[in-house]
Amino acid sequence: MTTVLDPNKAKTARRVVEVLEFFDEQNRHATVMDIARRYKRPQSSTSELLAILVEMGLLYKDPSSRSFTPTPRAAMLGSQCQPSLVRDGRLSMTMDRLMAQTGQGTAVMGMVGLQVQMFRWMPGAQPITTSLPNGLSGGVLGPLSESAAGWLLLSTLPVERREGVLRRLRAEATEENIFNTAELRERIETSARQGHAIGPAGFGATAQMCAVLLPTEAGERPMVVGLVYEPGQGAEPQTLVAMLQKAVQECVEAADKIRLPL
Numbered sequence: 001m002t003t004v005l006d007p008n009k010a011k012t013a014r015r016v017v018e019v020l021e022f023f024d025e026q027n028r029h030a031t032v033m034d035i036a037r038r039y040k041r042p043q044s045s046t047s048e049l050l051a052i053l054v055e056m057g058l059l060y061k062d063p064s065s066r067s068f069t070p071t072p073r074a075a076m077l078g079s080q081c082q083p084s085l086v087r088d089g090r091l092s093m094t095m096d097r098l099m100a101q102t103g104q105g106t107a108v109m110g111m112v113g114l115q116v117q118m119f120r121w122m123p124g125a126q127p128i129t130t131s132l133p134n135g136l137s138g139g140v141l142g143p144l145s146e147s148a149a150g151w152l153l154l155s156t157l158p159v160e161r162r163e164g165v166l167r168r169l170r171a172e173a174t175e176e177n178i179f180n181t182a183e184l185r186e187r188i189e190t191s192a193r194q195g196h197a198i199g200p201a202g203f204g205a206t207a208q209m210c211a212v213l214l215p216t217e218a219g220e221r222p223m224v225v226g227l228v229y230e231p232g233q234g235a236e237p238q239t240l241v242a243m244l245q246k247a248v249q250e251c252v253e254a255a256d257k258i259r260l261p262l
Contacts, residue, residue, distance in 0.1 A: 015041065015049055020058070020074060021139045025122060029067040038134060083220050085251060091214070091225075094251045095122055098227065102243060104235065105136065105207075105228035108214075110221060111153040114169055115141040116202060119223070128228055131204035136228075140203050145169045145179050147202025148191075148209040149224045155192035156213070156222040162188070196244070198237045201228045210240040215252055 018039050022030055036046040050068055053059040058074045061067075085091045091108060099106040105124040109116050118140050128136055144150035144165070154162055166181055173179065191197040201207040211226035225244060229235040 019049065019053060020070065023070050024138065029069050031067050084255065090251050090254050094247050098247050099124060102227055102240060107226050107228060108223060109149045109226065110223045114144055114165065116144055116147055116150045116153060117141050126230060126233055128205050128207045128230065136203060142202040143169060145184055146177065146200060148197035148199035149211045149226050150202060151188050151191045151199065152197045152211050152213055152224050153222055154188045196241050210237050210244060212244045212248055214248060
């Protein structure tokens with residue numbers, strides 16, 4: 001039996017997520033108009049939605065500036081069932097450190113269906129050019145076949161399942177993004193052997209990406225951390241890979257210093 005989604009309910013769910021994704025290191029506060037302009041939404045319905053999120057305890061509202069900020073509840077929703085490096089904050093600290101050390105855009109990504117999604121994006125010192133309407137940000141999606149992060153994520157799949165995913169990716173690719181399956185398979189296998197990938201950033205960007213897999217425990221889905229840079233800006237890919245690998249190793253070792261209640 002095929003489930004038919006209610007367009008209005010789906011739209012509401014999307015708008016709630018958009019509001020929460022708006023807030024990041026550069027946007028710690030937002031007005032109704034900030035969010036309405038960003039997502040091209042009506043001011044009236046945006047105001048109503050924000051009022052509901054305040055009522056639910058997901059946003060604070062400053063009565064003097066009439067601006068909104070996320071509450072701790074927004075950050076804690078779902079956090080207790082996440083991998084330990086997310087739950088205890090080690091991944092966020094690793095990203096902060098990488099961005100400070102390199103000055104490059106830093107991203108954590110995962111696999112959602114046939115796509116790579118940026119779970120978190122931290123822009124670097126230099127802007128990244130992309131065809132996306134609102135630029136790179138948390139939540140953006142791109143085909144697995146078009147980025148170094150995608151190659152690494154594909155390398156975690158069993159071979160039989162991976163081949164099926166490659167067939168679907170090729171069948172659904174636009175004419176200008178059609179790929180040679182044998183060449184992509186080789187890139188994926190090389191990424192698996194090396195434990196890292198260097199290639200296009202994807203997401204409609206002209207940039208390049210260095211990426212490494214994050215450690216996972218049984219039952220956890222793979223994630224990738226990557227550094228994104230524009231070619232010609234002096235970034236040395238192998239140096240960036242070494243920094244990523246060191247940061248991930250330190251992230252793993254930090255677990256021994258954290259004492260969490262059972």
